[in-house]
Amino acid sequence: MSNMVTALPYQALAAKVPTDHLPFKTLKDIEPLSGILGQERAVEAIQFGVAMQRPGYNIYAMGDSGTGRSSYVMSYLKSEAKRRPAPTEWVYVNNFTESYRPKAIEFAPDMASEFEKEIRGLIDGLMATFPAAFENPTYQQQKSIIDRAFNDKYEAAINRVERVSGKIGVAMFRDASSVSFAPMKEGKALEENEFAALTDEERDAFQEGVSTLEGLLNEELLGLPQWKRETYDLLRQLNLDTVKEALDPLMQPLLDTYKEHEQVMEYLTALRADLDKTIIDQMADDKASENRDEVGRRQMYEDLYLPNIAVTNEKDGGQPVIYEPHPTYRNLFGQVEHSSDQGMLVTSYRLIRSGSLHAANGGYLILDAEKLLTDHYLWEALKRALKSKTLKIEHPYSDMGLMNTTTLTPQDLPLQVKVVLIGARDIYYLLQDADPDFQEMFRVLVDFDDSLKRTKDSEYAFARLMKDRVDKEEYANVTRDGVAALIEYSSRLAEHQREMAAKIGDVFELLGEADFVRQMAKDEEINADHIQRALKAKKHRTGRVSEKIIEEIIEGTVLLESDGYAVGKINGLTVMQIGDSSFGAPARISTTVYPGGKGIIDIERESNLGQNIHSKGVLILSGYLGNKYAQRFPLEISASIAMEQSYGYVDGDSASTAELCCLLSALIQVPLRQDLAITGSLNQYGEVQAIGGVNEKIEGFFNVCQARELTGKQGVIIPKSNANNLMLNDDIIEAVKAGLFHIYAIESADEALHLLTGIEPGVPDENGEYSEGTLSYKVIQRLEEIAKLGEDEEEEEGEDEENAEENTKKA
Numbered sequence: 078m079s080n081m082v083t084a085l086p087y088q089a090l091a092a093k094v095p096t097d098h099l100p101f102k103t104l105k106d107i108e109p110l111s112g113i114l115g116q117e118r119a120v121e122a123i124q125f126g127v128a129m130q131r132p133g134y135n136i137y138a139m140g141d142s143g144t145g146r147s148s149y150v151m152s153y154l155k156s157e158a159k160r161r162p163a164p165t166e167w168v169y170v171n172n173f174t175e176s177y178r179p180k181a182i183e184f185a186p187d188m189a190s191e192f193e194k195e196i197r198g199l200i201d202g203l204m205a206t207f208p209a210a211f212e213n214p215t216y217q218q219q220k221s222i223i224d225r226a227f228n229d230k231y232e233a234a235i236n237r238v239e240r241v242s243g244k245i246g247v248a249m250f251r252d253a254s255s256v257s258f259a260p261m262k263e264g265k266a267l268e269e270n271e272f273a274a275l276t277d278e279e280r281d282a283f284q285e286g287v288s289t290l291e292g293l294l295n296e297e298l299l300g301l302p303q304w305k306r307e308t309y310d311l312l313r314q315l316n317l318d319t320v321k322e323a324l325d326p327l328m329q330p331l332l333d334t335y336k337e338h339e340q341v342m343e344y345l346t347a348l349r350a351d352l353d354k355t356i357i358d359q360m361a362d363d364k365a366s367e368n369r370d371e372v373g374r375r376q377m378y379e380d381l382y383l384p385n386i387a388v389t390n391e392k393d394g395g396q397p398v399i400y401e402p403h404p405t406y407r408n409l410f411g412q413v414e415h416s417s418d419q420g421m422l423v424t425s426y427r428l429i430r431s432g433s434l435h436a437a438n439g440g441y442l443i444l445d446a447e448k449l450l451t452d453h454y455l456w457e458a459l460k461r462a463l464k465s466k467t468l469k470i471e472h473p474y475s476d477m478g479l480m481n482t483t484t485l486t487p488q489d490l491p492l493q494v495k496v497v498l499i500g501a502r503d504i505y506y507l508l509q510d511a512d513p514d515f516q517e518m519f520r521v522l523v524d525f526d527d528s529l530k531r532t533k534d535s536e537y538a539f540a541r542l543m544k545d546r547v548d549k550e551e552y553a554n555v556t557r558d559g560v561a562a563l564i565e566y567s568s569r570l571a572e573h574q575r576e577m578a579a580k581i582g583d584v585f586e587l588l589g590e591a592d593f594v595r596q597m598a599k600d601e602e603i604n605a606d607h608i609q610r611a612l613k614a615k616k617h618r619t620g621r622v623s624e625k626i627i628e629e630i631i632e633g634t635v636l637l638e639s640d641g642y643a644v645g646k647i648n649g650l651t652v653m654q655i656g657d658s659s660f661g662a663p664a665r666i667s668t669t670v671y672p673g674g675k676g677i678i679d680i681e682r683e684s685n686l687g688q689n690i691h692s693k694g695v696l697i698l699s700g701y702l703g704n705k706y707a708q709r710f711p712l713e714i715s716a717s718i719a720m721e722q723s724y725g726y727v728d729g730d731s732a733s734t735a736e737l738c739c740l741l742s743a744l745i746q747v748p749l750r751q752d753l754a755i756t757g758s759l760n761q762y763g764e765v766q767a768i769g770g771v772n773e774k775i776e777g778f779f780n781v782c783q784a785r786e787l788t789g790k791q792g793v794i795i796p797k798s799n800a801n802n803l804m805l806n807d808d809i810i811e812a813v814k815a816g817l818f819h820i821y822a823i824e825s826a827d828e829a830l831h832l833l834t835g836i837e838p839g840v841p842d843e844n845g846e847y848s849e850g851t852l853s854y855k856v857i858q859r860l861e862e863i864a865k866l867g868e869d870e871e872e873e874e875g876e877d878e879e880n881a882e883e884n885t886k887k888a
Contacts, residue, residue, distance in 0.1 A: 082828050084792065084819035090805045092574035094561035098536045103602060104555045109548055110541030113149040114581060115529035123150065126521035127157050127495070133520050135463070136497040137446070139505045140525025143582030147443075147499055150523070151400060154441045154497070158396035164439020167490055168192065168384040169426050170344050173351045179426035181488040182340045182384070186392040192341070193384050195331060200378040202327040204371065207356055210323040211316075219315055227308040234297035241293055245286040256294060258287045316357045324352060348382055355381065380427055387411075387431040387490075388438060396440035401433040404449045406458065406473040409433050413470060413485045429487055434468055437494050446500025446508075459496070460514055468492040528576040536564055539577065546585055552592040555603045562608035563588065569772065569804040587611055609807070619658035623777070626662050631784050635722050637665050638751035639782050639791055645669060645743035647833070648754035649720070649735040650778060650793070652770035659770065661777020663754050665721040666732060668739040672863045673715030677740070693730055698737055700761035701826070706857050708845065710864040716740055731768035733759040734796075737826055738833055745855045749833045753821075754778040755794040763826040767798040772805055779809050779818060787812060792819030794829055827853075 101107050113120070119138070126136040140146045166189035169179045184192060210216065235251060242249040248261040259266045260275070260283045275283075328349055335341035359377070390397060401408055411432035415422040433442060450456055454473055462468060468490040498519065505522070508515040529535060540560045547555060555563075563584055570578035578584070588603070590611040595603050629635045637648060649666045652659055677699055695718060703712045718736050734757035742749045756774050758766040768774075775793045782791040800822045812818040823829050827838035830852055839851025847854040 081831050082821050082823055084813070084821055085800065085803075087810050087814040089800060090803050090810050090813060090820065091565065092531070092568055092804065094536060094564050095533075096557075098533045099540055099557050099560055100537075101540070102557055104540065104544040104547055104560065107537075107541055107544055109545035110538055111545055112152070113145045114538055114542050114577075114579075115535060116145075116149070116525055116579070119146070119149075119523045119525045120153075122521060122523040123153055126497075126523065127154065129521070132466075133517055135495055135519045136521045136523055137505055137519045138497060138499045138523040138525065139502050141501070141527060141580055143580035144525045144527070145579075145581050146523075146525045150497055150499060151398065151443065154398045154443070158398050158440055159394075161396045163390040163392055163394050164396060164493070165388075166386070166390055167388045167435070167438075168386045169429050169487055170384050171348075171381055171426050173347045176425070177485050179385075179429065179485055179487045180340075180344065181387070181490055182344060186390045186394070189384070189386050189389055192335075193386060195334070196383055199327055199331065200375065200382065203352075203356075203378055204375055206323045206327065210319050213319075216315070216319050220312065223308055223311045223315065227304055230304050231298075231301070235294075238290060238294045238297055242286075242290050245289065247283065247286040247290055249290070258290055313357075317353060320353055320356050324349070324356075351381070380425060383427070385427050385429055387429070388435045390439070397437050398441045398443070399433050399437040400443040402445075402448075404433075404444050404455065406452070406455050407432065409455065410458065410462070410468070410473075411435055411470045412472075413487070415484070424485055426485065426487070429470065429485065432470075434462065434492065434494060435490070438468065438490065439493055441495050441497060443497045443499065446498040446504045449498065450504065450508075460518060462492055463494075463496065463518055464514075466492050525579060527579050528571040528573065529579055531564070531568060531573075531575050531577045535577065539564055539567070542581070543584075543588065546588060550589065550592075552588065553595055553601065553603050555588075556605070558605040559591070559603045559608055562605040565804065566608065566612065572769070572772065572802045572804065574801050574804060587615075590615065616658075619656070620660065622653070622655055623660040623662065623780075627780055627784055630663070630781050637663055637781065639778075639785055640788060641751050642748035643751050644746055644748045645739060646751070647735050647739040647742070647749050648751060648778065649732045650754050650756040650774035651732075652773050652777075659773055661770065661773035661775065663778045663781055664723060666718065666735050666739050667721050668716060668718050668736065668743040670714055670716040670740065670743040672713070672866050674713050675715035678715070678717040695733065695736060697730075697733060697759060697761055698740065701737065701759065701763055702740075702860075704761060705763060706853070706860050707864075710861050712860065713864045713866075714744070714860065716743070730758045731756050731774075733757070734765050734826060734829055738829055741830065741852070741856055742834070745852070745859050747834050747836065747852070747855070750835075752782075752788065752791040753794055753833060754792075755829060755833070757794070757796040757799075757823070757829070759826060765796045765798075765823050765825060765829065767796050767802075771795055771799045771802050775803075775805060775820065776809065779812070782818065783808070783812075787817040789817050790819075791817075792821060794821045794823055794832060797822040797824045 119140070123136065123138070126134060136150075138146050138150050163186040166184040166186060168182050168184065168189050170182055172178050172180050182192075235256065238256075239249045242258065246261050248259040248266040250257045250259065260280075328345070331345055332342070335345065355377075359374070406412075407430075409432045411430050411434075413424055414428040414430055415424045416428065417423075449459070458473065470487045472484060496519075508519075543555060543560055543563060546552070564577065566587060567577040567581075567584050568574060570580060570583055587608065591603050591607040594607045594610050594614070598607070600607070626635070630637050638646075639648075645668045647666050649664050651662050651664050653662050677695060699712070706712075718740065720732070735755045737759055738749060738755065741747070754774075756768055756771070758768055760766060775795070778791075778793055782788075803820075809818060813820065821832055823832070830836070830838050834852060836852040836855075837850075839847040839853040841847055841853075847857065
């Protein structure tokens with residue numbers, strides 16, 4: 078006879094924090110920890126990734142959200158970037174020969190804004206100098222001399238014609254742009270009626286005189302185009318000289334400042350040449366000058382000459398660390414914007430907008446992998462940029478024929494950036510499988526663990542991290558027992574007594590809610606009681622469904638017993654996940670067994686409610702039954718297993734041990750205790766394996782028993798391998814301590830059957846036989862009976878067939 082498994086002591090149901098692990102009274106007594114808790118592997122990896130400067134060593138930081146991966150990556154990169162020299166700056170400037178291809182100029186840190194300031198100073202000088210230079214008396218006098226010389230030549234020619242006209246009796250009239258002739262008699266021009274009264278001879282004489290005068294006029298004005306060209310050339314040279322004289326003092330300081338900067342000197346030379354044309358066109362022309370006010374002229378200068386700064390970096394600011402929360406093509410690569418001018422879309426180099434890659438160039442760019450991969454074209458464009466080390470601004474769909482608006486093609490910039498992708502594990506493995514470029518371009522994996530080892534040192538480091546959070550958020554001080562409660566909550570999240578959850582964000586959230594509870598209670602410090610009250614409040618907020626299920630069990634709507642015995646019925650344990658909350662819910666499993674060869678029928682699978690893993694667990698039962706009980710005869714049974722009153726999908730194999738016990742109960746008609754609930758995965762050799770959600774499952778059955786009043790016999794059976802995962806709440810621990818509730822940890826199906834039936838399962842002798850009266854003996858006897866029933870039926874069927882054949886022969 079083997080001894081029945083004893084219940085676990087209450088001390089084993091949760092890992093409390095020893096007092097000596099937290100040698101302080103409150104968090105005020107210790108220094109804060111800035112950084113990340115644990116994660117040595119991840120820290121080592123990111124240090125390597127940042128230090129390695131060869132191509133392709135971009136970084137993928139993977140892990141669950143809330144583990145501190147994003148904040149740590151950001152803080153580490155910033156700390157490293159500060160120690161490195163700042164990268165260069167870039168500005169876009171006008172290309173005066175090909176305006177649709179703006180040029181880019183590189184500057185040392187802090188120099189781009191200085192260059193812009195100096196160009197603004199140049200524009201201020203242009204505004205003060207022009208059109209004042211053309212209003213100068215010296216300029217006006219020289220212009221008048223040129224204009225007078227032309228006018229003198231013109232007047233002399235006209236006067237010669239006029240003298241001849243007077244001699245032949247023809248009046249000559251002239252205005253600013255034309256010359257005309259009229260008949261004249263006695264020194265007076267004739268009206269039309271007077272001209273009509275003249276004789277034919279007089280009219281013919283007049284017409285002949287007009288023809289003579291027109292011919293003379295043409296001869297005299299034959300040199301007019303040449304006079305105009307000479308005048309234009311003289312005026313143009315005067316304007317050029319005037320502009321040069323006024324511009325040289327404005328431009329020379331710039332030329333002296335940037336004489337060693339080849340790109341700037343090239344731009345300033347082109348700017349100087351364009352200024353000659355622009356100023357003469359806009360200022361020397363009186364009408365153009367009148368039509369353009371001062372604001373308009375300044376805007377014109379800025380649109381033509383003011384640099385468009387794309388990237389700025391402080392000289393002592395280190396390398397840039399940029400996080401792009403919304404990675405779109407426009408936000409990453411920048412764009413060329415358009416403005417509306419009288420209903421038409423127009424653009425210029427001033428409308429070039431830089432993106433995150435511009436800002437991160439020479440440093441680090443942090444992106445969320447999931448957001449980035451929502452746009453396949455964006456992912457491909459980023460890879461092209463990293464491979465070519467070139468930053469190009471273009472319309473994302475221009476090469477697909479979806480962009481018809483005329484736009485600019487800015488000069489490409491050299492790209493030197495280390496990209497850090499932050500994402501989940503499944504995205505990392507998906508990219509590895511689906512994209513051959515990914516492994517070559519993101520060679521550094523920073524893997525953040527889901528859990529951390531819980532030791533004396535790590536618990537103290539946890540307390541220091543809480544101190545840092547308290548200081549940053551200005552929470553109230555936290556007592557030692559309050560910190561201990563937070564550590565135990567973290568172990569509950571990790572579902573392990575010797576580990577803490579890496580999702581520190583959930584602990585921070587609880588700390589903030591506990592501080593709110595403290596405020597409502599008007600206490601000075603946060604203690605363990607505030608932590609527990611915050612947990613209960615959160616559980617109540619999200620516990621409507623779990624409370625409803627317990628209520629239905631108590632009312633009898635859902636059939637489930639927590640006392641007595643029953644054949645073919647057992648209490649299984651399930652976990653339900655709704656949103657961000659999970660809870661345990663006990664469920665009845667029932668089994669029927671009858672002779673036949675159909676095997677074990679999983680009703681959940683047959684009704685398409687059982688998922689793959691659950692179906693696997695049921696199929697394993699046949700292997701276990703055959704291996705343990707049916708070595709000398711065929712396994713000829715028909716059985717059906719169902720999760721009662723379950724109307725949703727069922728998955729997981731944690732009910733397989735319960736299903737086996739229920740199946741054997743129905744087979745040999747031995748009742749099972751209904752005051753015990755059981756969970757555990759079973760293998761083909763009867764070993765009970767670990768399952769998930771053990772704490773929620775235990776609490777689910779405990780809540781039902783507590784609602785019905787604890788009898789002192791109730792309890793839960795769990796796999797022994799799950800004992801380390803126990804982090805139960807204080808209500809259960811107190812009930813176990815008082816002997817009102819029990820938790821049993823088993824290693825085999827026989828131990829479960831012993832607890833549930835009270836019958837010794839038995840140990841086989843050297844011949845594989847079990848002692849009479851043991852549970853295994855009863856099972857074998859019953860299975861053998863059913864197998865013989867099958868053999869007798871086959872013999873009867875065989876005799877009937879033989880008799881039928883003989884009767885056929887006689888006939």
